[in-house]
Amino acid sequence: xxxxxxxxxxxxxxxxxxxxxxxxxxxxxxxxxxxxxxxxxxxxxxxxxxxxxxxxxxxxxxxxxxxxxxxxxxxxxxxxxxxxxxxxxxxxxxxxxxxxxxxxxxxxxxxxxxxxxxxxxxxxxxxxxxxxxxxxxxxxxxxxxxxxxxxxxxxxxxxxxxxxxxxxxxxxxxxxxxxxxxxxxxxxxxxxxxxxxxxxxxxxxxxxxxxxxxxxxxxxxxxxxxxxxxxxxxxxxxxxxxxxxxxxxxxxxxxxxxxxxxxxxxxxxxxxxxxxxxxxxxxxxxxxxxxxxxxxxxxxxxxxxxxxxxxxxxxxxxxxxxxxxxxxxxxxxxxxxxxxxxxxxxxxxxxxxxxxxxxxxxxxxxxxxxxxxxxxxxxxxxxxxxxxxxxxxxxxxxxxxxxxxxxxxxxxxxxxxxxxxxxxxxxxxxxxxxxxxxxxxxxxxxxxxxxxxxxxxxxxxxxxx
Numbered sequence: 001x002x003x004x005x006x007x008x009x010x011x012x013x014x015x016x017x018x019x020x021x022x023x024x025x026x027x028x029x030x031x032x033x034x035x036x037x038x039x040x041x042x043x044x045x046x047x048x049x050x051x052x053x054x055x056x057x058x059x060x061x062x063x064x065x066x067x068x069x070x071x072x073x074x075x076x077x078x079x080x081x082x083x084x085x086x087x088x089x090x091x092x093x094x095x096x097x098x099x100x101x102x103x104x105x106x107x108x109x110x111x112x113x114x115x116x117x118x119x120x121x122x123x124x125x126x127x128x129x130x131x132x133x134x135x136x137x138x139x140x141x142x143x144x145x146x147x148x149x150x151x152x153x154x155x156x157x158x159x160x161x162x163x164x165x166x167x168x169x170x171x172x173x174x175x176x177x178x179x180x181x182x183x184x185x186x187x188x189x190x191x192x193x194x195x196x197x198x199x200x201x202x203x204x205x206x207x208x209x210x211x212x213x214x215x216x217x218x219x220x221x222x223x224x225x226x227x228x229x230x231x232x233x234x235x236x237x238x239x240x241x242x243x244x245x246x247x248x249x250x251x252x253x254x255x256x257x258x259x260x261x262x263x264x265x266x267x268x269x270x271x272x273x274x275x276x277x278x279x280x281x282x283x284x285x286x287x288x289x290x291x292x293x294x295x296x297x298x299x300x301x302x303x304x305x306x307x308x309x310x311x312x313x314x315x316x317x318x319x320x321x322x323x324x325x326x327x328x329x330x331x332x333x334x335x336x337x338x339x340x341x342x343x344x345x346x347x348x349x350x351x352x353x354x355x356x357x358x359x360x361x362x363x364x365x366x367x368x369x370x371x372x373x374x375x376x377x378x379x380x381x382x383x384x385x386x387x388x389x390x391x392x393x394x395x396x397x398x399x400x401x402x403x404x405x406x407x408x409x410x411x412x413x414x415x416x417x418x419x420x421x422x423x424x425x426x427x428x429x430x431x432x433x434x435x436x437x438x439x440x441x442x443x444x445x446x447x448x449x450x451x452x453x454x455x456x457x458x459x460x461x462x463x464x465x
Contacts, residue, residue, distance in 0.1 A: 004363070006220065010464065023075060027298045030293045038323060068094075068095045068097070068105045068107070069093070069094050069095070069105060070090045070091065070093060070094075070095055071092060072091050072092045072112060073109060073111045073112065074090075074107050074108065074109055074110055075089055075090055075091075075107070075108065075110035075170055076089065076090045076105055076108055076173055076177070077089050077090060077101060077105075077174060077177045078090060078095065078097045078103065078104070078105055079097075079104045079105070079106065080097075080098060080102065080103050081102065081103075084085045084174060084177065084178075085097075085103075086174075087174060088174070089106065089172070089173030089174055090105070090173065100283075106177055106182075108170065108176075108182040108185075110169055110170040110173070111114075111169045111170075111464050112167060112169070112414065113168050113191035114165060114166070114167055114186075115165065115166050115168060115171065115187070115188070115190045115193060116165035116166075116167075116190070116244070117163075117164055117165065117190050117193055117194050118163075119150055119163070119193055119198070120150050121150045121151060121152045121160075121161055121163065121164075121197065121273035122149075122150050122161050122162075122163055122245060123149035123151065123161060123251070123317050124145075124148050124149050134251055144159065144250065147195045151250070152197065152198060152201050152202075153201075153202060154201055154202065154204060154205055154209055155202060155203055155204055155205050156204045156205040156206060158205070158206035158249065159206075159249070159250055160201065160206055160209055160210075160247050160248065160249055160250075161245070161247070161248050161249075161250070161372075162197065162243070162245060162246070162247040163245025164193060164197050164221060164241065164242070164244065165193075165242050165243040166189065166193055166222070166225070166238050166240065166242065167238070167239045167240045167242070167243075168236055168237065168238050168239060169235060169236070169237055169239050170173065170237075171235055171236070172235025172236055173235065174235065175233050175234055175235030176234055176235040177445050179232055179233060179234040179235070180234050180236070185236075188234070188236075189225075189229075189236065189238075192225045192228045192229055193221070193241075194227050194295065195224075195225070195228055196221050196222075196224035196225035196227075196228060197221055200220045200221050200224055201247075206249060208250070210247060210248070211292065212242050212247075217243060217247070218240075218242070218243055221241050222238050222240070222241040223252075225238055225241070228236050229330050235339040241365055242462070268296045270400050277440070282294070283330065284330050284331060284399045285330050285331045285332055285334075286328060286329070286330050286331075286332050287327065287328055287329030287330045287333070288298075288329070289327040289328075293322055293328075294326070295317075296315060296319050296322055297319070299311075299318070300312060300315035300316065300319065303315050323336065337386055340404060341350050360375075388411050388414045388415045388418065390408060390411055443463045
């Protein structure tokens with residue numbers, strides 16, 4: 001391999017200089033070189049100054065990148081190497097911080113943020129049908145399908161549908177930045193809202209849910225959701241909860257609401273009639289002060305259930321005092337009056353007999369035969385003293401004689417008049433209703449005088465002992 005020839009490889013010169021005068025040419029060349037050096041130095045100095053200006057501008061722009069304007073509806077935190085440097089968060093206006101990557105900002109919208117749980121508690125519906133058409137076409141066979149249709153359960157085991165959404169805001173940006181990623185803020189609020197709705201609806205019945213005013217229901221859900229958010233210390237406040245879809249039962253239940261409303265009205269009417277009838281019966285039985293009497297009976301029953309002897313006796317005393325007062329009227333007052341009248345009759349009849357028995361008892365113990373003979377003669381004379389008695393004397397020696405006697409006409413007429421008078425007196429007595437099975441017998445009463453006082457011992461009602 002042959003070496004290349006430098007002379008042959010060089011290209012021909014484009015210019016050729018010839019020095020005509022060696023001394024003059026050397027001076028001119030030196031001047032030209034000095035001028036070139038001065039021009040080059042000026043150019044380099046100008047370029048360096050321009051580079052310095054550019055570097056200063058770049059430094060200023062880099063420093064200005066640490067400035068950030070925060071809008072009125074925004075908040076956030078400033079960071080230094082990823083750590084939060086301000087415990088109060090960013091306020092609206094111009095904020096200064098170290099430029100990236102030394103410093104930085106985490107800014108997020110603080111107000112008027114919305115979270116909507118959508119159809120979580122709503123069934124899948126045909127958007128082409130209105131509400132009334134959905135109710136009309138609903139059947140018992142088309143039940144709710146888990147995983148497709150949403151619903152919520154009430155305290156009485158019924159199902160309901162409801163739509164809820166909320167507006168929220170950030171009141172503590174430091175807590176929010178530490179607890180919740182801004183991208184997941186709406187999802188976090190939706191979970192808290194779902195939990196609050198389940199808790200509130202789960203503590204009331206379906207009827208109470210439908211009858212509860214929306215404003216009250218919104219307040220209950222907001223308080224429950226805010227309680228959950230406080231436990232996480234996330235710096236979020238719910239400004240408002242909106243019931244986007246009013247609570248309602250399943251569609252098939254709504255279809256039979258007319259019958260349900262009619263039955264409900266009938267039930268309420270029957271309750272009112274029964275209450276009025278109860279008041280009427282109580283007033284008829286005790287009088288206008290029946291509430292006081294019922295309260296006294298309830299107090300006695302509570303004392304009896306607790307086996308409190310002292311309270312039982314006190315309640316009985318209160319009942320007896322009430323029965324003896326002028327507040328009692330109606331059937332109870334009539335029954336007590338009849339009882340008092342019957343007791344007076346007993347005292348007049350059996351009481352007089354008892355007194356006579358007590359008066360002759362000492363004489364009978366001393367001379368029993370004499371007392372018996374005396375009473376027999378007294379009774380014999382009393383019988384003979386009656387006007388309708390006929391006396392017939394029969395000789396003693398006639399032992400077996402069959403007599404056919406006819407009485408006097410006057411005596412027969414007298415007996416007939418007495419029978420009529422007896423029937424008339426009996427009719428008057430029955431009209432007074434003195435023979436009453438609920439009136440205490442004489443053996444159950446004392447003889448100290450009429451009284452309304454009753455006592456209950458062992459479940460048996462007795463007169464005052």
